[in-house]
Amino acid sequence: MSGVLSTSLRFLVRGALSFCLIVTVLLAGRYIVSEWRAFDAARRDLALLAGGEQHLGGERTQLKLASMARVKRLGQASAEALDAHIDALGKQITALSAKPEAQALSFGLPGSGQLMQGLVAKSRRMLEIELLSQERDYLVALRAAARAGVDRDAAMQALARLHAAHVAAYDALNDNLRAQSRIRVNSLWRSYLPGTVEFGMRDRLVQEEAELVRANNAAASAVALQQNALSIIGAPRASLQFIVNDARLDAAMGQLRGAISAGEAYASANWAGRMAESVREVAPTAGAILLSLMLVPVAIKVVFYYLLAPLAERLAPFYVDRHASGLLEIHAAGGRRATALGNSSAPSAVVTLREGDEMLIQSACIQSAAVTVASSTRWMLDWTNPFTCLAAGLFALTRIVSTQPAAIVVSPARDPLAEIALLTLPEGSSMVFQPRALVGVIHRLDQPLHMKRYWRLGSLHAWLTLQLRYLVFSGPVTLIVKGCRGVRVDAVDHGRVISQAATLGFSTSTAYSTSRCQTFLPYLLGRAPLLNDRFDGEVGFCVYEEALPADARKGVFGRGLEGLTDSVLKVFGV
Structure with a gap:
């Protein structure tokens, strides 16, 4: 009975407050x-x-x-x-x-x-x-x-x-x-x-x-x-x-x-007169600012699409390291197969550690592990690139070393749309990869991991894509990669164009350049990026995710500081 009275009293109070609010608004x-x-x-x-x-x-x-x-x-x-x-x-x-x-x-x-x-x-x-x-x-x-x-x-x-x-x-x-x-x-x-x-x-x-x-x-x-x-x-x-x-x-x-x-x-x-006079004074300036906000981005996009992008397409591509082999091996269903194409990911993956292997992985991605493995903390993936590791979330990693073969199941448990792929770079092969898509690596204890940095300040392709630094991983190493709705690996096959926002990495032996999007209206409306990544070569692969996550990079024209931060990270290849 008291609960009914309490509910009725709350209903009456809310009704009275709503009535007072309506009367106040009308007055x-x-x-x-x-x-x-x-x-x-x-x-x-x-x-x-x-x-x-x-x-x-x-x-x-x-x-x-x-x-x-x-x-x-x-x-x-x-x-x-x-x-x-x-x-x-x-x-x-x-x-x-x-x-x-x-x-x-x-x-x-x-x-x-x-x-x-x-x-x-x-x-x-x-x-x-x-x-x-x-x-x-x-x-x-x-x-x-x-x-x-x-x-x-x-x-x-x-x-x-x-x-x-x-x-x-x-x-x-x-x-x-x-x-x-x-x-x-x-x-x-x-x-x-x-x-x-x-x-x-x-x-x-x-x-x-x-x-x-x-x-x-x-x-x-x-x-x-x-x-x-x-x-x-x-x-x-x-x-x-x-x-x-x-x-x-x-x-x-x-x-x-x-x-x-x-x-x-x-x-x-x-x-009301003072307010109207104030509005009348600033209205021309506000109108000019609004017109500029509407027309200036359009003018910039016109210049980029019809002037800079065609100029960049005519420029020669560049190689990050054309002497690397460009080979890539991809795990699938617990085994290993060479030069696999298509979707090479799954919601989870089984990693088999051999004796002498070391795994460095984000702790949240370990779904299950054998009791025989020993784990510890590795504070930084690569101490020669501390700021890159901090920005990509590759710090405070779990280090696993097994004295005997052991199976570990890895999965991005906190991201329901992400899938895991295992990409193995044999010795002599290297790949440009964005650390933001890495959740871990596997390498031999006697062959420590190092990320190499390559700058391309003299290339218009790099400036138009706002990526001036490229981070390279060299084999032998296995990259544990995460991608939204899956990770795809395609062979270059004498030329392939990929959406720039989805690109995760590519073989250093491929020639990199940019390609303008086909139609202007989708680019003007923000439905398509101005430039796509283009890769050319006889041997090499490109890696990209199936879909863009909800928190995908917004670029320098994104929302406030978030968009500015994304642009800065992209400049440094993160």
Whole structure:
């Protein structure tokens, strides 16, 4: 019963955690989508406002030129004509000012394009109103100059009257403000309590204040216009110039520019916008890197396939040691047969040690042995090549010496796909062999084993295959060889081509060269190597494994350090 409860509890906990995870993912996704939509809407609104500002810049120039042209035509007009034009300007200004205002803007809201268009239209109206106002003020001054030039005294008297009216309006406004201050000082809380006498007095004064402010501003504007007219009285009308005040035009467009600044601030503060901007900055570089990663390997393979590989095929082959005999004997079914061909391996092999034989083998490959054999540890297969032995795993070997004939069964027990073959090199024969495929050797006690090293730095074949050093085993010796799904031995027979990745060894008496793969597409797609090993000669053998293991060498273009390590080992023939 407790087990059922425990299982049910775990199921409920997992379900609750899964539910919380799903809710979290959905909320995060909704937040990310909303942020991106807000940024995208702000970006579109900014583009609309920026385009509107640019368009208004051109219209501003046209409106200025049109206004200056109209003023120029009225330069010598009569006072009555000026009055008529001033009245027309006033009506036009009133009509433009009566149009509805644009609504308040808020960036990040989808579908706010109409508000942005309304703001652009309002900015154009404000610009036009400002130009018309400047034009009207100039014409008013021009009309005043035309009239005041006849009666300066009347103009001075008019200025005095306007000034007195301004002073009276200003004093009335100050009286109102002082009366409000006295009410607040004497009855602060009652002045804000509805229903009290003080509240009614203060409310009446506040309403009067707005009217007094408008009257004061109108009186001040009239005084300024009259002063401007008096400043040009007596001057010839032809000398008066209409100069547009660009600062006031900039102020008329201030709301539009303020909205653009607010939109830019919002876009820069939005994390989705910052991320998009960062991606936009590095996207060209990333695209170039991606394109190079895609095209550079293809270009390199084209050069290798159509230039270097054909050049290598035309070069003469080289011999590692052409004076060796090239003979090879292969064990099969417990016996020995000379120059055997085909698959010469099995999951296990029986090794019969004679008196005076010494076997050096990896301990994991000994499946069974007679009780009469004596074993010890051999720390290195060949002390003259310690680094090669360490890289190939030929260290800490089991040394077996029998005083009488004994049978030992060897098998790569830890590798289910590997098979064992016994290759015997008679005296006078030698073979290039990769130590990575060796699991052990058998030799006479009085004839110790040595690996010879041959370098071929001057051969293009060696450089293209990235194998510059060749390790040679000389007979008499028996090589215990391991290969994936089996080991095959083929006679050269005047020429044989083998997949380079599968080659384990070849007789030193054969001529070695490279042969380009037949078709380009498999090489381009990585399904076939560029070069195959080619062997020529009358006497000699080549040894290769039936299939490539899963951990086959990846080369310099393989995965990270593993591929680099494989390439280095291949250079040294390991």
